[in-house]
Amino acid sequence: MAGVELAGQWAELRRTMENMNLSDQDLLALNERVAAILEQSTQERFEEEKGPDGKSWPPLSEQTLVARARRRTRRKDGSSGFRTKRGNLSRRALRIIENAAILKDTGRLMRSITSKARPEGAAVGTNLVYAAIHQLGGKAGRGKRVEIPARPYLGVSSADEQDLLAMLQEFIEERIEK
Incomplete structure (x- = not known):
């Protein structure tokens, strides 16, 4: 399953959470929320026909x-x-x-988007072989004669980051109140 890893500015948040000594059950609950947010956002991209960067997909x-x-x-x-x-x-x-x-001819790709959560992290993606060519673009078809433009649907948008930060803040506040 293709996925996205949150890194960079999240390092300080990660240290804070490590200092909270969260149980595997707490981490699983957190990552289930992360996965749900990202899966929902990915589904919405198919409706909006836009990538995580906000750019419209090529027609x-x-x-x-x-x-x-x-x-x-x-x-x-x-x-x-x-x-x-x-x-x-x-x-x-x-x-x-x-x-x-765009990317909804049969709806199979959109329906195949799933998420998984474990205490170690969350992933959102698909198991369809042809999904990568739509995400990344490239040559396809018989003899690789057809150029398919990239139409990214997986990723973390700036709106996703805001949603994740709000959810994480709420999660931390819930744990501190316990």
């Missing part, structure tokens, strides 16, 4: 849009509903092209 290529419309307009009898008898794109094909969502 789908015309070839991808046409291929998607061809596949989705195929009839049960094997004939195509992609074009009308006059050779124009069918209304259904046009609707599919106009409403095409």
Whole structure:
């Protein structure tokens, strides 16, 4: 599972938490909260079609849009509903092209996002083989002839950092009150 490790400015917070002598059960509870925040944020990126840096994902290529419309307009009898008898794109094909969502053709990638928590840390990712090409970009397809742009969905945004800091502060305050 691909994941993100929080480092850098978090060092002081980590020392504070180490000094609190938290049990494995406490650390697991904390990391479950971290995982939940990051998993939710990752799911929201699919809806917003933006990476953790806030940049919009590159749009789908015309070839991808046409291929998607061809596949989705195929009839049960094997004939195509992609074009009308006059050779124009069918209304259904046009609707599919106009409403095409990035990285959500089948929804499989979005549904595969999961999180795991252990006392040692939390991870958010997917087990799908093709997920990395969408996260990082690169050449794909037969003969590696298709260039897929990076559309990062995993990562920690500045909003995530704020949510995590607020949650961590709340967690520490809960433990201090005990």
